[in-house]
Amino acid sequence: MIHQFYQRFAKHLVAMVLLTQLPLIGLALSARTNNNVEAWMPESSPARQRYEEFKRTFGVEEFLLIAFDTSQPNAPGDSMLESVCGRLERLPGIRRAMSPDRMRAIMREFQVPDNVIEQRLQGLLISRNGPLVGIAASLSDHGLAHRTGTVADIREVLRYSQLDTDHTLIAGSPLFAAELDRLGGKEANAVYFTVTLMICLGLLYYLIREWKLTGLVYGVTLWTINATTVLLDTFGVEMNFVLSSIPVLTMVLTMSISVHYLYYFQEALDEGAARPIARALQLAWWPTCIATLTTCLGELALSVSDIVPIRQFAYAASFSSLMAMVAGLGLTPALLIVCPTLPRRTSNSHNQGLWLANAIVSRSPKIVIATVLLTLVSGIGLSQIRSDMTVSEFLPDQSKVKRDFLRINNDLASTEDVEAVVNCGTDTLPFVEKLKLVQRIEQRLRQHPAVDQTLSLTHFFPDELPSSSVELARLLKRAADRHSQDEFTARGQELWRISIRVRLNANCTRSKLLEELEQELQGEPVTLTGMTALVDSAKQEIFNSFGQSVFMALGLITVAMMIFLKSIWRGFLAMVPNVAPLIWVYGTMSWLGYPVDIAIMLSGSIALGMSVDGTFHFMSRFRYHQRCVESQNAASLASPEGRSPICSAEAGARHALMESSIPFIQATLTATAGMFGLTLSSFAPTARFGWVMIALMLAALGGDVLMLPALLHVTNRRRKIVAENPATPSDSATAESVAA
Helix, strand or coil: CHHHHHHHHHHHHHHHHHHHHHHHHHHHHCCCECCCHHHHCCCCCHHHHHHHHHHHHHCCCCEEEEEEECCCCCCCCHHHHHHHHHHHHCCCCEEEEECHHHHHHHHHHCCCCHHHHHHHHECCCECCCCCEEEEEEEECHHHHHCHHHHHHHHHHHHHHCCCCCCCEEEECHHHHHHHHHHHCCHHHHHHHHHHHHHHHHHHHHHHHCCHHHHHHHHHHHHHHHHHHHHHHHHCCCCECCCHHHHHHHHHHHHHHHHHHHHHHHHHHHHHCCCCHHHHHHHHHHHHHHHHHHHHHHHHHHHHHCCCHHHHHHHHHHHHHHHHHHHHHHHHHHHHHHHCCCCCCCCHHHHHHHHHHHHHHHCCHHHHHHHHHHHHHHHHHHHHHCCECCCHHHHCCCCCHHHHHHHHHHHHCCCCCEEEEEEECCCCCCCHHHHHHHHHHHHHHHHCCCCEEEEECHHHHCCCCCCCCHHHHHHHHHHHHHCHHHCCCEECCCCEEEEEEEECCECCECHHHHHHHHHHHCCCCCEEEECHHHHHHHHHHHHHHHHHHHHHHHHHHHHHHHHHHHCCHHHHHHHHHHHHHHHHHHHHHHHHHCCCECCCHHHHHHHHHHHHHHHHHHHHHHHHHHHHHHHHHHHHHHHCCCCCCCCCHHHHHHHHHHHHHHHHHHHHHHHHHHHHHHHHHCCCHHHHHHHHHHHHHHHHHHHHHHHHHHHHHHHHCCCCCCCCCCCCCHHHHHHHHHHHC
16 A cells, blocks of 8 residues: 555655745745844743843843943044944934943032042943943833844944944943844854755765765755744744754754665665565654654653743754654655665675674673773763853854953953842832932942942932032932933832942852842842843753753653563663763763753753664664574474574674664764754854764764663573574574574
């Protein structure tokens, strides 16, 4: 029935792929993207809830800090800075621009002494020890909705003012968002994705050795990538940096399944099957479905995360795995009907598999000892594993945006801030008393060594208010007149806001800083929030989700293996070579000091799900050949000749390796070649995800080809040689070949 279906509809399926290829490419290129970093933060954490409440109370405030190096020739003077501020405020995306002179004028209006003014401006808009001065440009609602366009408008103003030089620096979250959008754009990703496609095309030809069929398999792979992207966009999934690896993952899985099917087709030809298309599908469908199921389980384990893009990745990756299975298993047979040019296997692959099998099985005890020791040493490093969520590390080292950020952060003003919300109560506490309360809290905050500067409404008042009631009344009258410009109080001055600029280092992390500030302010009516607190919450969520997702994937896949192998012991034993590679890679990373970030978090459960594919294939062949040898041994013991029995575990491991080792290596080469393209991405987490996935898949290959056969041989050496069922003729024939 299957053979007749493909004989009748193969050309229709291939024509469907060819005719819809270009429309799908166009739709895939127009898929929506969203790289808003705030969307990466945990949704239900207390830190996120406090931050959302802060935004509702004080409004969303994002600003860009534009810095100028006054030590350079033609550096802008005060009049030029004022002119730039005026031009910036005429932009639809800018609500207010503040230069040092503008802040001086406001403070002088409120009778702040000049020496205090200069002291307060240092670390905000004036460098303490360097030549930098800055302009703070706050975004309007239009600017928040169009960050990329607003950044482009600001650069145009600087170009018009002849200030768009290498000595003009810009930093701020809107610029990061614009740069992330640029790096996540199709133009920036086109290079590494094109390189990936070229590498995979060459690898496909190396495996198939025929250009026409290679081109058709390659076309089906591209069709699956584009169809998956279009369907995800139709379902409302917006592409972002986390999801940017989905096309590569789809490509890797589709190619792997297609190559597996072609291998089974060659095996059917070697068997002399009358209908090799149907026979290959009969051999391939069950292990492919099991492999897809375990891959989906590993991917769905990521859905435990509270970070939205990671949950989206879990569902999108599972969907792409199903699409890869449908396309690879459903369309590849049609390609062989249209283009029946796949060459037969040569004897070289059999000889290579035989040599490798003999080398591994004969050294099983040494391999087990070596891999167990490696696992123990690497496992010790896991105790030092840590997480990180530094947004600036998302950018490549050569990025001007990153260089500007580091220069401004070091020489002008820290861009890492914590927001403190002071609740002055709803009673009739006078304004002056509220002012003194906030001043006292600020003084306590500035005692912390990591606090670089603070900014609040008190910044615009003198430290000592006028003693004359008349002068004080005039001062408060001026404050009341500027109430519409007040960004530091809310709810009728019930809530006061203090922006705390902090400098973090290896000795003072976000978590430690927040903990120490909370201890310092214990008993005060203060709540700490802001992006720093939110990023710290995200870092903790990444670390927790990493462990939860890996253990969840491990549990689900272990149960699945026990069910499929019909043995608790075999299921447990089969998972050891899949867990060990994770320990090797992550333990080594911990020893080397690499932290777990949002990209590396994705790799563990995905690699675990993909590596079980090879394990299930090997265990199926091992069990089959072990039963054959045990049946032969039982027959030999019962015969008058009484031939000495052979070790069923050794023979089963050797024969399973002969059949599986070369396909394992080919599948791993296909997957690593696809992942290699990710390492060329300008977005650092994507590149790290590619490198870690390559390391995990190579380690998984070692687990499947080295550790698993050796473990099965060593742990089954004392197995009693008794057959539960009599051997079938085919089993006996296979057993004879194994014994030989």
